Amino acid sequence: MNAELTETLKQKFLLLDGGMGTMLQNSGLAAGGVPEMLNFTEPEKIIAIHRAYVQAGAQVIYTNTFGANRLKMASTHHSVRQIIQAAIANAKKAEPEYIALDIGPIGQLLEPSGTLKFEEAYSIFQEQIEAGKDADMIIFETMTDLREVRAGVLAAKEHSDKPIFVTMSMEENGRTFTGCEIPAMALTLEGLGVDAIGVNCSLGPEELVPIVKQLCEWTTLPVIVKPNAGLPDPLTNAYDFDAEKFAKCSEIFAEMGAVIFGGCCGTTPEHIQALSKMLSGRKPVQRKITIPAAVCSANKTVILNQPRIIGERINPTGKKRFKQALMEKDRNYILQQAIQQIEAGADILDVNVGLPEIDETEMMKDTVQSLQSITDTPLQLDSTKPEALEAGLRVYNGKPIVNSVNGEEESLNLILPLVKKYGAAVVGLTLDKNGIPKTAEGRVNIAERILEKALSFGIRREDVYIDCLTLTASAEQEGVMQTLNALHEVKTKLGLKTVLGVSNISFGLPNRELVNRNFLAMALSFGLDLPIINPNVESMTAAVRTYKLLANIDRNAVEFISHYGGEPKENISPEKQEISLSAAISSGLKTEAGNLTKLLLQTKEPMQIVNQELIPALDEAGVKFEQGKIFLPQLISSASAAQSAFEEIKNYLCEHNTEAVNKGMIILATVKGDIHDIGKNIVKILLENYGYQVIDLGKDVAFEEVVNATEKYHAPLVGLSALMTTTLPSMEKTIQLLRKNCPWCKTVVGGAVLTADYARQIGADFYAKDAKETVDIAKRIFNN
Amino acid sequence: MTISELLQKSITPKYCWKYFLKNELEDILLGEDIQNHLAQCEAVCLFCATLGQQADELIRRAQVKDISEGFTADTLASNFIEEFCDKAEKEIISHFPGKYFTWRFSPGYGDMPLSVQGKFLSKLNAEKRIGVHVHESGLLIPLKSVTAVIGISEKPLPVKKKGCAICQLAESCTYRKKGEHCN
Known part of the structure; x- marks a missing residue:
């Protein structure tokens, strides 16, 4: 059925049905009850509605099961299975070409906005999908949360072999309520192997024009358009487009290349008939598009059409404080590392939480979910363990990068299927069982092998990024240019995006920052797309910004000037300050409190600072708060300043392998x-x-x-x-x-x-x- | 960018509303307080407004970065939703020229139970129209969301003060303990 349908959609349009709610109201069925129950109580009326749509020309009938999940059906005393099977039986009686199992949103929000767990959402959908196995296809519609859609699509992929259609509901700004944007929706769902995607509900055909246009530019999949009959009147809630106007306004979608049409709220068999007539003389437009290399979260897409910085700081290697945070499951510390890098200019964040002492798989999942609850910056999942990568991939909301595979068969066969299944991009390291080839040629050969293997798994060429591996200049000076030459070959001959960890170059040398910055500038000139760096080091992000300026990527130097054009930043060095730590805390001066603590740590014991400076200052603030001399915002400011002082103490204790402060x-x-x-x-x-x-x-x-x-x-x-x-x-x-x-x-x-x-x-x-x-x-x- | 600017830039406030006769809402207008409030009204508008999920995300992020920034973001967002409700209310009542209105009364005020939130939202189809959900505990999600009832009358209404009696914080209010008022 999948292959047959895909072929059909190249040649012919597919017509879906129109609104169900509207028709129920027109048949005199009162609003307010559970519409899915009508499959039992009023089967004849439901069948009549389906039949009217078939007669109007609809080839696909949606079952009356929009809300037929176990949460919404809990009050009905019928099982999901009973309801869905009754609905399919009703649809069958109308004898349509195809029956689509209709699945709407669960009705409870997933974490982090709501409290529903990803796995619970998956299980809810799984139940619906298994109950609906007699339908010809599965349609998720009116979706606004990409997380929820992903749970549904994964459940469908893993428990059914039927074609999967997904339509989401967009607002006029081209985003869903949750902020999900069209490019991210398209990249993610095409990556997951959905069969057709599109939009339904929320807007009428006129408002959908720019949205459908954008969608047609971001997916090679068949595009579905199922609009409302215009916009509802605020007083009566009636929709204002009659059938002719609806069909007329939908013509433009056919011209853009959409191939699957239907109607949502306010549409009736007349609207579908008019669509059928409009489409009858036409042939689907063959869209010729290439989707660029890009990664995304639900709310943000990063196109790799210019160098993009991957922040490397979420990684315990060589960082005692980070290790401590992982052992203590100190989520906040990890998230703070993310925020700091994003504010410094990272476009993508590498996430490595591997530590022998912890359960990396669980930690990867938890970290990905926590990061995605506070930032829309796309992530690169970095692990040597396939199970940890899969745990991250499963819950990642969007299209991430997997770091990494290498040229060894075992690595390719283990990791690439995961990359394909979850629709990720992948970093290929140019090394294999014989190690890292000395020459550029050897590394390019491995890159080619990785590419071929990736293509054989069905991964797009644009989704393979090659890392030609930086060797340290101190130990292998002659290797530096080999890396850069290999990078250039991969970029120009193979046409692949390149990625490179930069900092390793200076290992064992003095003035590492100088070496790193210059090597980065060289690599960018050789065609580096994705430098993996510490963005908090200003000279490194500055090197990328400067490259973009000089390479004419940052047109009219807009980005450059916005960073460096203003007044020079005020630089208060702690030496110049005449303020005590307790005064900094009382006044809520966060940066100063941190800097002063650093200074104090040179002369005082950490516990002394805590007991003699921090706590008395906080006590004083507390007393003033109780006396009504200061208010909650000031108390919180003081707490925040004390927090940054405390962070310095924690850092110090980690570095000196001293036990953490613990008063209980x-x-x-x-x-x-x-x-x-x-x-x-x-x-x-x-x-x-x-x-x-x-x-x-x-x-x-x-x-x-x-x-x-x-x-x-x-x-x-x-x-x-x-x-x-x-x-x-x-x-x-x-x-x-x-x-x-x-x-x-x-x-x-x-x-x-x-x-x-x-x-x-x-x-x-x-x-x-x-x-x-x-x-x-x-x-x-x-x-x- | 200040927190306030960031918040204003990233949120997309929305609201929806619908007109009802009072007797259509017997399962929603529960409790003596709302009944007294609407005693002289024949009809009401139910309405729901939200700052959207982006506001929640921004507050979560600000809290991680710096608790005082998080506190500021949270307070500002609460203020924004109230201002937005004022604006929405003006737009809604402009549809009813010549009528008189009560002030907004929300579930959770006085003895109007939070358990009506689910039915309230479904009357408005608010989940589909503006993305507001209700948690099993009666909490609205996104967090910065408001549901409220506006009473409509043909005749002028006596001016009622929003006193402490209907305030859900009445028992624990620090102003009241000092014998003061919040407004």
Whole structure:
């Protein structure tokens, strides 16, 4: 069926049906109930609607199963299987050419915006797909979250061999509600091996013109257009396009190269008939397009049409503080590394979380998900373990880069199928079982072999990036030009994108930055597309910006001037400052607090600084806050400044292999059902500033998870937060379970709706009205 | 760019609304407080507004970078959604010239339960129209979202103050403890 359909779509248009909701209302079926139940209660009316569409010329009938998932059907007392099978039986009676299993959004948002887990979404879709195995194809429609679509498509790919169509709902800015943009949608879904993609609902044909045009430029797949009948009237909610106008306005999509047509809200069999008539005299336009080399997250696409910086800092190699963060699962530290690099100019972030002491597979998944909850910068997944790569690829929302394969058969056969399955791009290292060839020629040969193998797996040429490998100039000086010559050959003869880790060049030499910067400039001139560098080193990002200026990529020097054209940045060196650390903390001066701590560490013991400077300054701020002399924003500013001081102390302790500051272990969580966590996060920072070791379980935390963590760390104190009255029962339940399983631990609760009385009622040991009071309670518990 | 500029640049606030007769909403207008509030109204508009998921992401990111930046972003976003609701309210009532309106009353005020959020959103088809979802706990997602009821009357309405009695923070309010008011 897949091959047959694909062939058909080259020659002929495919006509889908029109709106179901509109027709149900027209048949006098009241809105408000569960529409899927009509498959049982009013089968004749459903069949009549399907039949009317078939008679109007629709070849594909969508089953009446838009919301037929186990969450939305929970109230109906019918199983997903029963509902979907009844719907397919109804569709069959109308005798269409094809029956499409219709799957709409789950209705609950996935993490990180919502609380639904990726795996749970997958399982919900899997159930629908298995129930709908008698349909001819699977359609995901009205989708707005690419994450959710990916879960559905993976479930479909792994549990069915039917063609998969996906249509998403775009707003006039060319993005879905979640911010997903057309190029990212197209790159991701074509990469996953979907059979046709397009848009439905939200807009009418007129508003969809620029959106469909862009889609036609970003995919080689058949394009689907299923608009609403215009826009709804704000008062009556009626749609304003009649059939003729609808069809007339849809003509332009056929001219752009769309081949699958239909209608969404407000459309009727007349609209479909008019479309059928409009298409009858036409032939599909053959689009001749090449999709550029590009990677993306859902909300951001990075086209490799100019050098793009890959930030290398998320990597424990040679970084004690990073290793410590991985061992302690200190997510915030890792995320801060990401933000710093992005602000410094990274276009893509390399993610390497490999450490023998930890479960790399779990950590890769967790890190990818956490990173994607705070940034839309695309990622490069970096691991030597296929299972860690797959864990990252599975949850990565977009099209990432896999780092890496090499010329060995085993590596190619293990990694390339994963690259293909998840639609990623891949870095090929020019080495094999004989090591790194000395000559440029040898490396180009391996690059060719990698390319051939990748093509044989169905990976696009544009998605293979070659790393010709930097050797250190101190040990193999004659090798430097071989790397650059190989890079140039790969770029010009093979026409592939090139990637290179730069910093290795200067290993063992003095003035490494100078060597790195010049080697980077040389490599860029030889055709380097993706330098892997530390973007926080200003001279390195500056070298890339300067290259773009001189190579006429940065037209009219717009980017260059925006970075270097303004007033010279004020540079306050700590030596010149006449301010004490405690004054910096009181005034909330973050940078100064960090710099002053660095200076103090040259003469004082870390614990002295904590006890004599940090804590007294925070205490003073706390007292002023209690007295109403300063307010929450100032208290938080002080906490933030103290945090940067504390980070310097942690760095110092790591470098000197000294034990971390630990005045006591505290577990924090926002209770199940609640996802407001800013209050808890403020408490966390303040506790950490006082030297407590905080295990932050996050938000919407299951009861058992709190208990498990408390047991695991034998934590003497657990802090729970809730913002809403409706989540207070969750808090109570958590406390009960803690009482039962962890009788040694004390609980402190806080949050907007809590009061001391209520805290007592639900069995908490302490109520803290703010972050400051939580610290006071911790001091009492730990006697410090 | 300041947090405020960044927020304004990255968010796309949206709202949707619909007109109902009061008796069409018996399963939504629950509680004595909302009934009193609408006592002299024949009809209402339900409306829902949101800053969208981008605001949530920005706040998450700001918190990781620097807690005081996160706090600022969160507070600013709360302020933006209120301002946006004011603007939306003006646009909505402009559809009803010559009528009189109550101030916005939201689920969770007084004794109007949060459990109506699901039905409230489906009356508006808000999930599909502006991407607002409800969590099982009654929480709206994206976080900076608001649902509210505006009462419509043919006759002038007495001016009612938004007092502490209907405020969900009444019990724990620090202003009240000092004998003060927030507005």
